Amino acid sequence: MSETKPPTDAAPAIALDGITKTFPGVRALSEVSLALYPGEVTALVGENGAGKSTLVKILTGIYQPDGGDITMDGAKVAFPTADAASAHGVTAIHQETVLFDALTVAENIFIGHAPTNRFGLIDWKAIHDRARDILDGIGARIDPRHRLSELGIANRHMVAVARALSVDARVVIMDEPTAALSQKEIEELYELVEKLKANGKAILFISHKFDEIFRIADRYTVFRDGEMVGEGTIAETDENALVELMVGRPVDQVFPKQAVEIGGPVLTVSGYRHPTEFEDIGFTLRRGEILGFYGLVGAGRSEFMQALFGITKPSAGAVRIDDEIAVIRSPSEAVKQGIVYVPEERGTQGTITAMPIFENVTLPSLAKVSHRGFVRMAEEFALAREYTERLDLRAASLDQPVGNLSGGNQQKVVIAKWLATQPKVIILDEPTKGIDIGSKSAVHAFMSELAGRGLSIIMVSSEIPEILGMSDRVIVMREGRIVDELPRADMSAEKLVRAAAGIGVAA
Ligand SMILES: Nc1ncnc2c1ncn2[C@@H]1O[C@H](COP(=O)(O)OP(=O)(O)OP(=O)(O)O)[C@@H](O)[C@H]1O
Ligand SMILES: [Mg+2]
Known part of the structure; x- marks a missing residue:
């Protein structure tokens, strides 16, 4: 069992102990522990690249840990596949949930676990009725028969939430669920979280937004550089204390703009x-x-x-x-x-994930680092280094494929790439959606400095x-x-x- 001390007497719905995960050149998780309790929301916070999504992928059978134990109801369990995790009632809404444009909303919700009728055939009526119920339950006004490609980003997210709820869950994991939602949908999501709590689900909630953490979480766990550096109840902490745990130093949340x-x-x-x-x-x-x-x-x-x-x-x-x-x-x-435009939805559109970071950054600027048609590698590297460092990118090396970076660090690559064209x-x-509180001020400082050098910036922001x-x-x-x-x-x-x-x- 985990050694974490629960403030309530309830046994955890799931406990992780000593979980370690290494990727080539990166120790993503180092003997971390985490316990999730029924009817409670635990916020997992940490900088971009701290290991949050890696833990989620271990909890949902996508990655296998190198070491450590997962315990449910006092017994060790293993999740060798995503299906094994679902079978144990562990379900997640990922930072980048895979949905299929060509399928309908209902098909996206039930793909892989569609209800069948007594002949073993897919029961389309049941699929549509249950999809309707789940969508109604989360206040999403979406027709289950519509194709996913017809939906906007916020509604796509609601489909991802519905998909996660369509399996009978005990543990629900939400990885930055409100990043793409409007204020009204965010309120609806909070209500949904309350309903899940009331139903005794154990919820793991990952977010870079402190206001929502303090609003909906009961407990917190902080990761820094792949280690668990603190945990406790939300009632016994405050924003500054959490940020300091996360970053290892006090931080100004918004950089003071230079004149x-x-x-x-x-x-x-x-x-x-x-x-x-x-x-x-x-x-x-x-x-x-x-x-x-x-x-x-x-x-x-x-x-x-x-x-x-x-x-x-x-x-x-x-x-x-x-x-x-x-x-x-x-x-x-x-x-x-x-004129260049860095879209809000950077995850899928902004990078070539199999290509190294430095090539992604310099791709649209190749003319600047080429001479007589030949790319000068050293200059290409220097350009990539300058822009990624200024945006506080955390990567083992610039040769790493972008696809291996954490969600927030991938965002920084896209911003670096367009800034490097010197438009x-x-x-x-x-610009700072999905970017942690510590890096946010680096992004702001760099924007302000580039404006000082004559760049004109249009900043669309809901913050x-x-x-x-x-x-x-x-x-x-x-x-x-x-x-x-x-x-x-x-x-x-x-x-x-x-x-x-x-x-x-x-x-
Ligand atoms: N498939 C992979 N191959 C190599 N390295 C990886 C892989 N997946 C994650 N990593 C590395 O593991 C570390 C943790 O990444 P993770 O995605 O868990 O961070 P995170 O805390 O979710 O960050 P964010 O807030 O940006 O989403 C990072 O250094 C990342 O580059
Ligand atoms: Mg992540």
């Missing part, structure tokens, strides 16, 4: 509209400026940015770059004109402290339109929230 002299107009957008997503978007971005775009998820910010970058086609709109009329019909035309304008969509900390000016969007614009001196959390939600200022 930058703002130059002339670099990008002027006017009359951008789209039949369904946004209307009449116009603004000017100046040299060295960080322009925040705040709004609730679904306000049309990302959709507008994708049109500006040439991914989708607006129905009208004009762009001037350095006071010249510019035509952007595709991302490659945008890049040629010095005029960079659009960063939720108010990030908007307030980093923006020279903020534009607020709601339902596809610009509803407010505030200079730095005039910004406040209350004004942002009111504008984004369409609530007037109290008299």
Whole structure:
């Protein structure tokens, strides 16, 4: 049994003891222990690369530990396969859940464990009815017959949650479940967590967002560099103490932006509209400026940015770059004109996972490190090193394939790659999503320094402290339109929230 001392008398639903996992060149987990109790939420926190997702993969039979024990009901268990873990009632919503675009919502929920009728055939009616029930139970208004490819990112996530709940679970693991959800869906997820607790499930909850950890967790466990460095009850700790355990030193959560002299107009957008997503978007971005775009998820910010970058086609709109009329019909035309866009969903779109980190970073900048058609490896490496170090990337070496990095470190690779092209304008969509509290201030510091060197930044963010900390000016969007614009001196959390939600200022 685990030696961890439970504050309640209940026996753990599952206990891990002395778990070790090594990858070539990396000790991802070093004799860690963790116990999960029925009816309780345990938050697992730690920096990017600390070993959280590795532990989840061991708990769900995806990876095999090199050593250590897993115990349930006082007996040792082993999860040689994912099915073995499900058979023991351990289920997870992963950081990157594998869903299938070509299948329907119901098929995605039940793939691998579809109910069958008395002839042993897949019972489609039962599948659709049960999918409907599970989706209703989590407040997701999604038609089980729709194809997954028709859903947006938030609804896809709800499907992943439904999938995890479709097996009869005792232990539910959520790896950064709210990263892609809107505020309303996040509230619904918290309610769901409450329901699971009330049903006696043991929940492991991984998150980089401290507000939610303090809201829903009963206990915490902290990992640092693959070791368990602290655990206890949430009631007996606070945010600063947890961060210090995680990082090993006290941290400022948002880097104080350095004052930058703002130059002339670099990008002027006017009359951008789209039949369904946004209307009449116009603004000017100046040299060295960080322009925040705040709004609730679904306000049309990302959709507008994708049109500006040439991914989708607006129905009208004009762009001037350095006071010249510019035509952007595709991302490659945008890049040629010095505009790059780092999307919110970086996990799947942003990198070639089998390729080393340094090649991923330099891929769009190869012209800069080539001479007469030959890539100069040393320069290529130096470029990759500079940008990844500044973003606090944690990797054993830059030769490592990106696919071996932790989720947050993969995000940093994508940001490094686009910053290294040294564009005029960079659009960063939720730049610190999935990035730990310690690295966040490194990302902010680097953004601020690059702005000081003349880079103009559009920062789409749903995090108010990030908007307030980093923006020279903020534009607020709601339902596809610009509803407010505030200079730095005039910004406040209350004004942002009111504008984004369409609530007037109290008299
Ligand atoms: N398949 C693999 N091959 C090699 N190294 C790996 C592999 N999977 C994980 N690692 C390494 O193990 C360490 C722990 O990674 P893990 O994904 O568990 O981190 P994490 O705590 O989930 O981080 P994040 O907050 O960024 O999601 C990292 O150094 C990572 O590069
Ligand atoms: Mg992870």
